[in-house]
Amino acid sequence: MYLNCHSYYSLRFGTFSETDLLDLAQANGLDAIALTDINNTSACLNFVRHAKKRKIKAVIGIDFRVGAQQNYVGLAKNNAGFKQLNQYLSQHSEQKLKLPDVAPAFDDAFIIYPFEKILQLNKTTFLENEFVGVSIDDLRKLRFSKIKQQKSKIVLLQPVTVRDKKDFNAHRLLRAIDNNTLLSKLEKTEECNPSDKMLPLDQLNTALAEFPFILENTKWLLNQCNIHFGFGDERESQNQKLYTDSFENDCLLLEKLCDQGLPKRYANPTPKVYARLKTELDTIKSMQFVSFFLINHDIVSYAKSKGYFHVGRGSGANSIVAYIIGITDVDPIELDLYFERFINPFRASPPDFDIDFSWKDRDDVTDYIFRRFKHTALLATYNTFKYRAVVRELGKVFGLPKEEIDKLSKNNYDVTSLDEISKLVLKYGKLIEGFPNHLSVHSAGILILDKPVHFYSATDLPPKGFSTVQFDMIIAEDVGVFKFDILGQRGLAKIKEALEIITENRPELPPIDITNVEAFKKDPKINNLLKSGGAIGAYYVESPAMRGLMKQLQTQDYLGLVAASSIIRPGVSGSGMKEEFIKRHRHPEKRKEAHPILYNIMPETYGVMVYQEDVLKVANQFADLTLGEADVLRRGMSGKFRSRKEFEAVEEKFIANCRNKGYADNLIFEVWNQIKSFAGYAFAKGHSASYAVESYQSLYLKCYFPLEFMTAVLNNGGGFYSAEHYFHEARQQGATICLPCINKSDHPNRLIGTSIYLGFGYLKNLEAYTIKRVLTERQLHGHFKSLDDFIDRVLISIEQLTIFIRIDAFRFTNKPKVELLWEAIFKLNAKGKETIQSKLFKTEHKQFTLPKLNNNWIENAYDEMELLGFPLCNYFDLVNQPMEDGYLASQMNQFIGKNMLIYGNLVTTRYNKTSQGKLMRLSTFVDQKGAYFDAVHFTDVVNQFPINGLGVYACYGKITDRFGFYSMSVIWSKKLTIIKDPRNI
Structure with missing residues (x-):
């Protein structure tokens, strides 16, 4: 009887889940019900799935609205009708078009106009698929309306949005959050009616006693709607079933690819290789996964044709077929990978292939997939209301002051002292917590389907411009839609850029074969980086925990790294x-x-x-x-x-x-x-092995081309550590770190010989247009000869020019920064107005005689901290306290079980929890010689001796030895003061 029911996927409107709706229907004795969320079909597939379990007939559709105002409700007669409704909604959503007042004539979907809308439109004629919907509240108006003459067209349209007063209160709060307004100022037109709830059948019959034809029409309408999706035992793969024109040709193509790839992977294949290959091929064919392998091969082949690096991982990395045809680079024979992990006769879903590309290349690969395959979309994920965030939102809605909101959201309050409003905030915060807030894009999932995407869902168009369905991966797998995982990561970009820098910086060297991982695995110098903890910058193995583990394991081979990659995971x-x-x-x-x-x-x-x-x-x-x-x-x-x-x-x-x-x-x-x-x-073992392959490629570059590699690491967002620390690591590898230079720097960092010139991109408040003008002018007309020459050639404000001067980017002039600043002020309009266009003729600059003006290294360090976020000098040089009786990290092995004092420059710190759930802190420092040491603040000292940002700390504690890896259990720590900026004294 209910044709207009909402779940909480009517975002910031509905108040309960689609399964709660079914429970409500059961409690009221209903055998059929329609889910029609507002401009959304996220819950439809799961609704159908659970309705079948409850033996309730599921009808699905869409409540088409402009804002909170209902235009009409669409109900799918069948799967084709669901597709039509999804296409219609998607067209308007993706193109940002306003929904029209009148719906198109759908062949396989019913349209129900609410009573008030009919009056507003003065609509008197109706197509075969069009109906008038009246709610219980509308009945008193219907008695006096000409519309009641349209007996065959009137159905019950009783919205179901809330269950009780508490739900209605939550609904109003959600509407206030959505409208970013105080609850007291929320317009009534933005709310549902308190009566928009489900009534038992006997109450419906009583209310409609005067209009029995309405119930008959409504039952008829529900009976006309029949939707089917295969779930459970009926589930079939909805992915693209064929890669070529037939299953037979798909099988022949996969066999051909294996024949071509086998000699490249195995120069002398053993009987074990042939047996494994035959077993896999037979299983892949019998389970109809052939196209899945061919599609992944197609994607990887495109990437290779464009020179993109990739890593194939996931359970599919256990497959010899995937290895031979180039989807992965992990040899399952070498690693004795378990075949049944990725595929077995009991597994209905295809194996997981997580394919990583550089973060710079991923969008192009995604674009290729959308162009190459007909029925493609990105998978969605749901961003839900988190408790702290929803408490903050509710605090604003109720008009609480910021201090009160902060206390509530941080659990910093005494319950007995709270007023009624604050208690309401907490009460409804708990209720709304976990509700979907908005749809987002899954980090990796792409769907490649056999049928059009709108057969399953409406789609949205996020900023990157790829259509995205409105359901998540759990729903997708339930109905037989299996995602392809296409990810972007920075590790591959670092490898690729490092090779480009090597080619540019050392053109005399022959090309490097970065795929020669077998040789890297056996290189003792590379393996020594693992067991010595020298993997800073290398993807996945550079974190303090991972480096510490490899020291404990004395990891010095590929298999050891594969194991370490999985042992570090919280489960193990x-x-x-x-x-x-x-x-x-x-x-x-x-x-x-x-x-x-x-x-x-x-x-x-x-x-x-x-x-x-x-x-x-x-x-x-x-x-x-x-x-x-x-x-x-x-x-x-x-x-x-x-x-x-x-x-x-x-x-x-x-x-x-x-x-x-x-x-x-x-x-x-x-x-x-x-x-x-x-x-x-x-982790699956093949997954760990895939990470290990990439790690070895990074370690090769770190070992033999450390400066090029560290420059690439910095230019691709670093990794676990801050940019400042990667510069420290580059310096340890022999680099000279240079401040940005007008004539030598680029937007990213640039390596010239053994000097790394910081990129202009690090300079805070320096505008992108300024950088572009400088680089374009320099590329077109050569280096700048002086400050005057720069001013003549580049349109720039005094504020932007000051940034360059303060960071010493004009040091090639051999003039002190202070003197250059005064010259710039005299020669540019001090009010900061830019010249509209370049000068046609070079003008003679007036020369000013200035007194001798100098600046010192401390002032420079403070300028660097302000403009870059860190100084290029050593923090230890800035300390203005005596550092007495301290030891070095290399001496920790002499103090096992004893206390010692080490002065350390903070590298990174993070909170963790003990097995009892208590708070602790893990920190990494470098000592005065640049060597690393790790310190643990356990629960008893974590708050007593806090870590307050970057700087030098005196760390005093007991030294522990865990399988040859030494760390400090902190007894006390203290941040040392640094020399003050002499300009502020």
Whole structure:
């Protein structure tokens, strides 16, 4: 009976989920109901899915509105009608067109005009698919309207937006947030009616007793609507099924690509290679995944044709087919990768291929995908209301002062002292928390479908200009839509730019084959960077935690790095398995402590679960679960399924099987708890291996071309550390760091010989147009000869010119900065007005005689801190306190279990939580010699001795030794004062 129901995907309007709506329908005895969210179809597929489980007939459509004002409601007669409605909404959404007052004549969709709209339009004739909708409140007006003569066209259009008074209050608050207004100033036209709720059937019958034909028409309309999507056992892949014109030709093409690629990957293929390849090809064909491999190969081939680097990872990196045809660069034979991790007869979804490109190349690859494949869209994700954010929004809506809002959002209050308004803010903050706030674009997901995108959803057009569906990856997989993951990362851009800088800076060298990873893996100099913690700048392995782990493991080969990439993940680390793995790795005699069955299943990791496929192996070989049941555990770990009952059933069988095999309960639950600890965090081994390949490419460049590599790192946004620290690292590698220079610098950093000239892009408040003018003029007419020459050739204001002078960009003139500043003020309009156009003739500049003006290095350092954010001098040089009795990081091994004092320049710091949930801080410093050391502020000192920004700290604490990696447990720390700017004294 209800044709106009909203979920909270009627963004900042609806007040409950699509499943709550179905629960409400069940409670009111309904066997059919329509979901019509406002200008949105996000919930439609999930609504259909859950309605089937509840044996309720699902009807879906769209409530077309301009702002809060309803134009009409569209209901899909069938899947074709849903597509038509989606196309119509998408056209207006993507082109930013206002919805017209009258809907087009849809072939497969009904249009229901609200009663008030009919009166407004004075509409008296109706197409076959058009109806008039009246709410319960409209009935009293209907009695006196000519419209009641249109008996066959009148249906019940009772909106369902709220369930009770609390929902209505939440609705008004959402509307106030949406309109950015105080609740007291919210217009009534922006709200629904308090009566927009679901009434039991008997109340409906009573209300419509005078108009029985309305109920009959409404039932008829619901009966005409039949929508179907395959879910559960009926699910079929909706992805593009064919790459060529037939499945047979797809299979032939994949085989041909394997034949062509095999000699490139395996010069002398072994029987094991052939057997694995045949098994994979047979499985890929039987499970109809051929086109999935061919499409990924197509995308990668395009990237290669454009000279773009890529990394293929995800579970698909376990595949020898993917390796041979070039989607990935991980050899599954070398790494003994578990075939069943990425594909098995029980897995309905295709393997995951996460394909990384440079952040600079990704948009072009995405554009190619949209051009190459007919039915393509980006996947959405939902940005939900976070509690602190919604409390702030509600505080504004209620008109609370900022101080009160800050207290509430930070939980900095005493409940007993709160007034009624503040209590309401907290109450409704809890209610609205988790509601979808707005749609966003999934970080990587692209859909390549067999049918038009609008068969499944309406689309929006975000700023980058690629159509985006309105549902997320969970809904997509439920209905058989499997995403292609196309990601952008900076690591590949660093590698590519480093090679370009090498070619420019050292043209005498032969071209570098960065794909020669096999040689890099065996290079002792490169491997020494791993075990010594010298990987700063290298993708994925440069963080303090990762460098510390590699020191503990003494990682010095590819397989060790693959393991380290997964051990660092919270699942392995949090379960205690990281410590156990390190212990068994460093002390072979400890491997005897492993359970013999587990050691036999996972000899490479000494009986410790490290990778996702280890869970599959243990579940299958230790607990005798089928591969399908083991895959349930894998999906549960990655958070990609919804049924806790399914997971719990497998848990029960795991425990029962192990007991039947005679294992002791303590062993059973130890293994099971390890499996559970992986939830959401474990890596597939092939995934870790893919990261390791890229890391080795970065490490090769860091080892043999450190200055070129560090310049590329800086030019691509750095990584884990600040730009200042990467300059420190470059200096440690032999670079001279130079301030921006008018004649030598570019927008990014530029390497000339062994000197890195800072880019103009670092200069705060320097406008992009200014940089463009300077670089264009220099490129067209050569270097600037003097300040006068610069002023003659570049249109610039005194404020912008001052930035260049203060950063010493005119030092080639050999004049002090202060003198140049005075000259600039005299020679330019001091009021900051720019000359409208360049001078036709060069004018003679008046020369001024100025007194001798100098500046010192301290003033320069403060100018650099203001303009760049950091000084080029060493922070230790700025300290104006005595640094006595301090030691160096290299001496930590002499103080194990003892206390020592080290003076350190802060590199990075972050909060973490202990296993008990208490706050702690992890910090990394460099000492006076530039060597790193790590310090931990545990709970008892974390607030007592805070870290207050960059600078030099005296760190006093106890030295701990964890497998040869030394760190300090801080007892006290203190930030040292620095010399003041003499100009401000």
